[in-house]
Amino acid sequence: MLNSVPRKLSGSYLRKLKEEQERMRLEKLKDKPASEERHVGAVSEGKLKSFTAVCQTCGASTKFTVNALGFATCSNCRAQAAYRIGVA
Numbered sequence: 885m886l887n888s889v890p891r892k893l894s895g896s897y898l899r900k901l902k903e904e905q906e907r908m909r910l911e912k913l914k915d916k917p918a919s920e921e922r923h924v925g926a927v928s929e930g931k932l933k934s935f936t937a938v939c940q941t942c943g944a945s946t947k948f949t950v951n952a953l954g955f956a957t958c959s960n961c962r963a964q965a966a967y968r969i970g971v972a
């Protein structure tokens with residue numbers, strides 16, 4: 885059954901298929917701008933803040949990281965400060 889397909893026909897069919905796939909590939913590239921990467925970067929940098937202060941737990945002047953809830957964490961001893969940043 886499969887052998888009954890003429891060679892010429894299957895050859896031109898494959899060529900057309902390749903052309904179609906190439907066309908669709910190029911179209912997809914056009915549809916996908918770089919904005920997706922920019923979006924991801926904005927999300928990861930939006931909420932996280934950090935500042936330098938003297939830690940009341942270990943006494944070192946170190947960097948504190950503020951999480952989304954406003955809690956500051958000492959990067960030296962990992963202690964969480966008793967106060968919150970940016971929250972009334």
Ligand SMILES: [Zn+2]
Binds near residue numbers: 959961
């Ligand atoms: Zn500390």
